[in-house]
Amino acid sequence: MAVNLGLDFDVVVVGGGPVGLLVAYQMARFGVSVCVLEKQDKETQDTFGRAIALFPRTMEQLDQLDLANAMLQLGFACRSSVTYKDGVEQVPGRVWTFMENIKGTVFDFALVLRQRYTEAIFREKLKSVGAVYFASTECTGFEVNDAASLDEYGVKSYWVNTKTQEKMTLKSKYLVGADGGRSFVRRHAEIPFDGDTSEDKWIRVDGIIDTDMPINRAYGAIESKTHGNVLWAPLDHGATRIGYAYTSEIAARYPDGVTEEVVVKEAIESMSPFQVKFREVHWWTLYTIGQRMARHFSTRNRIFLCGDAAHTHSSGAAQGLNTGIHDAVNLGWKLALQVRGFTKSEVLETYGLERKTAVEKLIDYDKDISLLMTHKWPSWYTGDKAADPYLVLGKIFEETTSFNTGLGISYSTNVLNQTPSVDISVTAGSRASDVELTVPGINQKTRLHRVARNQGKFWVVVFAGKVESTSSALQALRSFLYANNRLYLHPAIGWITVSASLGCSPYEAIGMVPFGDMYYDPAQEAHAEFGIDTAEGGVVIIRPDGLVGSGCGIDGAAISKYFSTILKFTI
Known part of the structure; x- marks a missing residue:
């Protein structure tokens, strides 16, 4: 018999991995009722393993959601890399060298933290927001009731407890599938999963490892002709991950299949000529390489x-x-503002448009590097086939540094990303620079x-310049906002003033009450x-996710024009 909890949720999230937990945490943090349901018992599933590396832009996004600090307490901050070929260090290195010269962010490193710990932090944070x-x-x-308005609970979902077999039914306004590559949500919604699966297989194994490799607490690439471009990744808690290609030649040696003993033996071989000894094995996996994307x-x-x-x-x-x-992050704030009735439907529609462009770029890039890492050539390569594929691999990684760090990911013009109306050096849809500011009074630095921060609201940052020349524009903006309080006081809009003029108080610095909190420059x-x-x-x-929405002069009408295309209110 189905059990009705008597609870309706704004959003139901299918899948309690890091992505499902994060989208739910973000929405709950922004005042949306949300329920997460996970098929597995996470206390016993995959004790370690899975994803490990979090790059700068990812860490910035997590920091804006108050998640970074707990992760920094556990993770390994990696700022260096090394490449070895035939036991000799390659200088300059290849593949992971982009980690060594990250600029423009306080997160100038890759945080290496196994998924077990990331999920535990996210679950605790999810609990803290109710x-x-x-x-x-x-x-x-x-099932979806297409006749219901978006304010109604138009989705009915059915569930079973895998331990007790107890059934229940939930109603929600929206349903998010974050349930992995074999997604039930995607299949049940009949969304095609386009792409290919190759014949190539890789192995990843984590543990406590001793080695005579000279540089062993840096992200490493060991260039092997038998095991592909071998990954050496320092992990949290003193552990290490080794990753290598499980080629058909290797597989032929093990007709009875892959066991932990096989995984460890080949991991040791992959690191030749260095000596490797496993004191502990925490986790391992064998998986097939492929690239697929939902249509x-x-x-x-x-x-x-x-x-x-x-x-x-x-x-x-x-x-x-x-x-x-x-x-x-992209979906969470957009869905939250939609649920709360603040934004027009066009805003939520940008989720798929924006994220698909980024994923398409990643998949095209991944096809090339996965072949090169397996010591194979992509089909487009017309050069010397006797050359070293790892040289091309290193060049690709170097050319895609801004994408790998995430700092250069941007989206094209749309309803959220509108070309600035004045000549300033920002590009709509790109990351807003994390500039240094000074807190009034105490004169301490902040960013x-x-x-x-990502509080589910847009930030209007008024750069007040030198007040002796901008005073009249600031006063005009103040008058405009007094007459249009629905713009100034809207819960989806926050205000910040950045002044190039200094004073003993924000008021004295600009001769008027600032717009929101003020900081000195x-x-x-x-x-x-x-x-x-x-x-x-x-x-x-600035959008809630830290990207530039647009720019203009100190002009209330221009600010109002931007928000009139996004928010459900009239000025």
Whole structure:
């Protein structure tokens, strides 16, 4: 018999991995009722293993959601890399060298933290915001009432506890599938999963490892002709991951299949000529390489996919979890503002449009690097086939540094990303620079990303410039906002003032009450970073996820025009 909990949720999330937990945590944090249901018992499933590397832009996004600090306490901050060929260090190195010169962010490293710990942190944070979580609960079906308005609970989903066989039914306004590469949600919604699966297989094994390799607490690439481009990844808690290609030649040696003994033996061989000894084995896996993407990331205005449910690829560039987190952050605030009735439907529609462009780029790139890492040539390569594929691999990694770090990921013009109406050096849809600011009074340093945190609202950053030349524009903006309080006081909009003029108080610095909290820019470096003349000032509108929405002068009408295309209110 089905059990009705008597609870209706704004959003039901299928899948309690890091992506599902993050999208749910974000929405609950923004005032949306949400329920997460996970098929597995996470206390026993995959004790270690799975995704490990979190790159700078991912860490920035997690920091804006108050998640980074707990992860920094456990993770390994990797800022260096090494490449070995025939036991000799290659200088300059190849593949992971982009980690060594990351600029423009306080997260100038890759945080290496096994998924077990990431999920535990996310689950604890989810609990802290009052979201409902069920483990060992499997989705058996769902149906959508297309006649219901989006304010009604138009999705009915059906569930069974895998331990007790007890059934229940939930109603929600939206359903998010974050249930992995074999996603039930994707299949039940009949969304095609386009792409290919190759014949190539890789192995990953984690443990406590002793080695005579000279540099062993850096991200390493060991160039092998028999085991592909071998991954050496320092992990949290003093552990290490080795990853190598399980080629057909290796597989032929083990007709009875892969065991832990086989995995360890070949891991030791892959590291030749270095000596390797496993003191402990924590986890291992054998998996097939392929690249697939859902044809649609949403359907029927109610069902959304993110993470591996929407796209799968190799772990060659360590982008899987990073890409899933970017999905979750992008979807979370848009869905929350939609549920709360603040935004027009066009805003939520940008989720699939934006994320598909990023994933398409990743998949095209992943096809090449997964072949090169297996010591094979991509079909497009017309050069010398006797050459070293790892040289081309290193070049590709170097050319895609901004994509790998995530700092260069951007989206094209749409309803959220509108071309600035004045000549300033920001590009709509790109990451807002994390400029340094000064807190009034105490004169301590802070950062724009720290004060313009992801609180499910847009931030209007008024760069006030030098008040002696911008005073009249600031007063005009103040008058406009007094007359249009619905804009100034809207719960989806936050305000920040950045002043190049200093004073003993924010009021005295600009001769009026600032717009929201105020911070000083004494060296005008923040103004310069955004290309704003201190004699004229300007405005940069930042999306909840830290990307630039648009820019304009200190002009209330221009600010109002941007939000009139996004929010459900009239000025």
